[in-house]
Amino acid sequence: MNEATLQKVKERIEALKKLPGMGEKSVSKMLEDSGFTRRDFLKWSAAMAAMLSLPTSFTPLIAEAAEVSDRLPVIWLNMAECTGCSESLIRSDAPTIDNLIFNYINLQYHDTIMAAAGWQAEENLKEGMEKFKGRYILCVEGGIPTNMDGQYLTMGPHAETGLELLTRAANDAAAVISVGTCSSFGGIQAAAPNPTGAKGVYQVINKPVINVPGCPPSAKNIVGTILYVILFGALPAVDNFNRPKFAYGLRIHDLCERRGHFDAGEFVEQFGDAGAENGFCLYKVGCKGPYTFNNCSRERFNQHTSWPVQAGHGCIGCSEPDFWDSMAPYEEPLANKKYDSPLADATADSYGVTILTVAGVAIAAHAALSAIKNPKE
């Protein structure tokens, strides 16, 4: 990270400072009231800098970015989803500094945790979108149904479809962040046979979208991405599925606590066996860690308490596109995949039909040729 980048970020924060803040009190005051010291806050900033793969010299800047975070309003839309991502978000690190910051971020509209309701909420959404046109960060949770013109999901007093609302909101957004696998890649709704025609946000709008997949993604990844946008005024470096590299750069397998057992060839052969008791590698009971890019093994969940692999169940690959179809069955290694998902069947069937048709044509042609040839003999 060179001097020029640092300078650019400083300039950006200065520019943001000039904009009017939305919070009732400053971040430092708010943290103080909630029982956190300045030291706790800086510790959090350092951890956040490390997570965003930034050098430690960025720590004071992260703190500053957090302090101006209320200058950029956030609008959070809920589409076809289960609210699991919001759930993950609201229980971020205890004693929830991430969370305090998130609530301090000027959250103009969030269907589940905002104070307003009914018509008032609709008003807030409308007002937020007009007042902060071109400035707000749009976070989307949930897949977007597209079949029947999106009628599988309608919202609000005017029965607007999810697709219409998203298009409207995305047009004037400074940045669009897909939170969770559903909004990133369609998610469970988009699994075969995809009755509602659900799609990821990037597939239905004409704008760069940053994907923060996971079912649910960890709160750190959500807050980290939003802070990055504030800090740099741009989207972070991403991989080929538009996932921020700071979170999705490595495979689950790379930093897994059971990795040593994989290397030593020590596996759990079935749940509850001696291997399971000894915490061996879960590959043979279906762990998809070797194919999944995410930071769960490093950041864990619920205040760094645990994560599925620690509790003895393999990774299901939830931050990968189409994992509902491509990673199933979830309790068997991908290597023994029998191609028995409905989607695979459909593909196999259509190939089969094509091959048979080609064969049929060939047989008919052969017969015709023979018929022509035969009289000559």
Place this chain on the structure above:
Amino acid sequence: MKINKKIINKIEGEATLKIEGDKKIDFVQIEFWQYHGIEEYLKNKNYMDALVINPRVCGICGHSHLHATVKVIEKVFKAKISKKAQIFREVTSLLEIVENHIKWFYITIYPTQIKDKEYLFKAVKFSSKISKAIAILAGQFPHNSYMVPGGVTCDPTYMEIMRLKDLIKEIKEEYIKEIMDENLTSHDLERFFENLPKDIGKSLNKFLVLGESNIFKSNGDYKNVKEERNKSLSKNALYNNEYYEVGPLARMIINKNKNIKKIYDIYSDSIYTRMCARIYEPLLLLDYIEQKLSEVDLCEPSFLKPNVRNGKAIVAVEAPRGSLIHEISIKNEKIDYYNIVVPTQFNLASSTKENPSPAQAALMNEDIAYVDSVFRCFDICAVCMSH
């Protein structure tokens, strides 16, 4: 007649109420306009996949869906599980109920009367601790898959059980201090009713508990439950062709809880009794969890391999919002048929004026100003409803 349209959001999705009547509610229709189709994805998938897919019905009570799924598969396989696995499952499922009630109180219903962000933080403080307790056994919350047919995948040490017990004790002490004590005194609940009458929202006064559990008695057979389409994208659930209320109030009344009975005798099944029952329930559950954790024998196996069989089964469990029913048919290791009936389908069915559902009955003849509070006292979950 004038029909008022009201959108109820912040219920993990939204519902549309079509209200007939100007000042007093004459009749109300409840509509949900979302559709997921979870049951469709399950067809032809490996039976184990249901364990990962079903929790995604709902991110709030996904653990109950996991519990129901694993139980229904075990019923088909006639599987046995160890007492240790049984206790762990019970503990994490009940913790989910405790967490749900706290979030419902402070995030869903509280803002209809009191606009103060502090209460949101209070809910978050509790729910973070509770999910941490669940994560010790289950790996993460929401959306884990640590229950498998035959037991659980985790194998905790004494150290982890100690941490868990400690955390539960802390949660319980804080609950008693900050939310409600054993004598049902709750400062926050009284504050909620400062400007709201306690005797509104009386419903059908018919209660149903279907779940098989060690802590709640049931009073019905889930085989008598029938689903029926209504005008929107949701389905109504009826028991013997009648509507019943499910949930914490039903659990308290059917189990003859003395404390709630006292309040019930004064206010009948009003909004106040319903809210009291829901806020009081975590105290009973936390006691039970503490007792169960002291019975854990860590030397028992976590998992006993079941034999895969073909067949059909149906089970009910008690979820945060009431009785949750899962039904499965397995053929050659694949799911042939799956059906889910969620508690919200009982409470928030949309029926006729002559034969109203619990929520409709509670709203009818009430002042239109109270509609938000009364509707939410049933703890609605729109994502479950639109599974």
